[in-house]
Amino acid sequence: MPTSQPLAHKDASLFKQVLKAYETKQYKKGLKTCEQILKKNPNHGETMAMKGLIINALGRTEEAFAIAKDAVKQDMRSHVVWHVYGLLYRSEKMYDKAIGAYKMALRFEPESAQILRDLALLQIQMRDYHGYIETRKTIMQQRPQLRQNWTALAIGHHLVGDYANAEKVLSKFEDTIQGNVHKWDFEHWETCLYKNRIIGESGDTERALEHLNSIAKNTLDKTALYETRAEYLLKLGRMEEAQKAYQLLLDRNPERRAYYAGLEKAMGIDPSNRKAAKPIYDEYAEKYERCDAARRIPLDFLEGDDFKAAADSYLRAKLNKGVPSTFANIKALYADPAKREIIFSLVNSYNEEQEKEEPAETNGDGPKASQFRIWTLYFLAQHYDHYRTRDMTKALEYLEKAIKLAPKTLELYMTEARVYKHAGDLQTAMEKMDTARKLDKSDRYINTKTAKYQLRNDRNDDAIATMGLFTRNDVNPNPLTDLIEMQCIWYLTESAESHFRQKQLGLTLKRYATLLKIFDDWAEDQFDFHSFSLRKGQIRAYVDMLKWEDSLRSHPFYTRAALGAIEAYIYLFDHPTTSGEPELDKLSEADRKKYLKKQKRDETKAKEAAAAKAAKEKEERNKNASASDDTVKKEDTDPLGVELAKTKTPLEEAKKWLDPLVKMSGDTNARVQLIAIEVERRRQKWLLALKALKKAKEIDPQAEGIWEATVRLRKDVSALPTDAPSLSTDSRTLFEEELLPLLAPTADLAALTTDYENTHSGSPAHLREAARVRKVLGLEGFEDALMKSVKVEKAGWKDGVEAVRVAREVGVEERKVKEVAGGRWGRVAAFK
């Protein structure tokens, strides 16, 4: 139904101009025209709505909503008014509300293609599949001649698992095609493959294979075609054909592991005795001179002399060619002690051979050292840097020798840096990496590594300066801004962790907030593709993108950032502060003043930079004044995160990270559940904490931290008064019932702690945990447990650092821990 407020002819044509102006982003002109109409028709709802829309585009969101609301009041039955209301909600990403508004608009204009399409976009964005199917059905009925309308409907059915209907819809459109389809009709052939996937997923492999064969000739994505066929054949047990299919794939890409695995399966190779597979690999190695996989994979399953012979020729070839990454490529074999020994003795023998041939003294004037010579030495150095075979002195010796022969070889210094890092000497590590960087200033990789080592050493200013050597400083004078725009996850994460080590909570939280936003942006990024992909016709990619978006936060990048952010918020909760910087409370009055002054200065500087940037952008925009791009960019008012650190609700902030983390990784990662316990315990959500505890135990009963969590939870709840609001009587009974089994065989916490310590007497992390538990329970022996944690064989320098931290927490003299740790890891600055 149209508007209840028709305009006079002249005004109606003005209104058309408004629409045009909006579409072409001439906002100022559009606004003027709106005012012109409103002068004569002050209560004209649709004009008001358009005015709101334009004002929103100019960045004045609140005002826009107020106007749009008014507009709705003026003209309740106009679809335009409701549509605009929906668009405003959509621009604020309030998708549920937007859906509601669109549905209202459709009540008055059920046939509007534009609104239907907009509604469908939101429904798929919100994963309202059933709503999407309904909307898409209407759209398809309106325009059945358009293929993508059918495809979209099929996608809806597919996503709810209704394979039959999905297939039916696709077939129906196919039936309408007359004549031959062109070879390069991308959309058509892609849709055929999509249909095949649907048939395959429905479980009818036989028919799927048949269908695949029927479209094979014209399918454009050959890789997908051959891969799918091989999988089907394997599934159907048609082994001979499957073999051929995998051979075909290997001839196309002999570096793909999955194809070899498929071929082995098709040939009936026993996975526990893969020796019989050797001829397969020999064949491809011979056929493809530059193929690595066929040579490398057999090393995984060969044993003894066979292994030795294969390893010998593999290593010689790589070292002769001078491949720096040789060690990286074989180090996975080090998990097997026998193979480790063979590899070492082989490379060691190469070295000895060459040493014999070498003239007694090489002053650099002799014949140039061969690639083989240098990379053999390099290999040995890496061998001695590997955690299973670590010997720092030897590693450095080999590197030194190699550097003498080839002083310009960057990799040698890079590895030196790593050796120092592994010894805990972060300062020297950083310096060595910088030496390597200077050898090739055009290589961003080495530049990146240097910045990373600087961050590990908490040299934040140096790190950003290093990064600045490769950021786009023409666009963003501040390298950090560029890194944020380019979503440089690794830098932000390392930076956050570094600031947290220094207990600079503001900057820590600032970095994490930026990271959180990047993941939100990634989720948001899919929006445009709901229409774009249908137009492009790349349907399988689109469906895969949707699935990926749904599990975005299962990525290790998210897990690491989330664990760090939550830890920081927990710290903030445990160390309440008014200044926003907990460490400040410990400083003397004078130092505190000094610190605050510096902070003020930094803040002013950062704010000025942000303002300068905003100004510059504005200037740029004005220069490009083709369209009136007057959208305001919000300036960062809290560049140092001071406000973030003042939060009154740190646990609720932590929850923003925690909920997706638990949803995505909570079933497989015990650490995730353990940190959930810490949050829920502090929120006094006892049953949630208990649930997480049980889950953690299910995932990994031996995980460090489970015992401590159990004890703390038990203690916390026992200490609650009977009328505590956070735990009703019923819940308490339930809690006790569920917790008790975790305390079996006795509920004697002291005895259980001793047991626990004995069971894990070789593990530094468990020993630290035992120390903390003893402290919590008021038991003796916490100092012994802690000291032991730095003495056991398995401990590394990082365990020493952790032990110092725990010493502070449980009230052991730091000096004592540092003494032992310093004796063992003399290069670590923190023990000095």
Add this chain to the structure above:
Amino acid sequence: MDIRPLTPYDLPGIQNTNITNLPENYFLKYYLYHYASWPSLSFLAVDVATNKTVGYVLAKMEEEPSDGIPHGHITSLSVMRTHRRLGLAEKLMRQSQKAMVEAWGAKYVSLHVRVSNTAALRLYRDTLGFDVEKVEEKYYADGEDAYSMRRDLSFLIEPEEEEEEAEGKKKKKKAKKTKKEGDEQEEDVDIDGDEPEKLKTKEEGKLKTYKLGRQLGVSDLQEVDGRA
């Protein structure tokens, strides 16, 4: 090392490898745009021991080739220094080239490379057979020149395909036309108020406008310059 086609799950790892190795970078949406448009053209190398991405090639088809000839373009290629000289870049490139021909009918592939990048130059010219087309002055943001290179891909076209090609030319035009109509009907008016950030970059003496920023619509992304 494993070499395989891209999936969306790989995008963050590729972005990370890109920013670790090269000065030209993009927000994730731009990688997503490549994936959503030409999913079969990009590949990555994964270290099977750590399951980390150690190399990738990000490729596209030229959307509106000025010469009217369908061809591919390498947007970005890099390999982590710890995994170089294993042959990964070469193999990634070969996979991508094959897909360009098979799935998109590319006749040649083009790319840009810094004139100072000897490793990449040797790879392209000596190993893969690219030729230098021309020098583009001050192509990169820091003022360095680029070689514009290309490789004819007809050596990858199977003979039988060529025949069909000739015979199918006419029909193709027609097919395209009907598709266009559909496009226009479906094309949404950009009504969500997204505002492109504009930025002027100097190229070949004249000012050229690039749009940057992940708040852009996908169609705007096509104008972001793909520099390898």
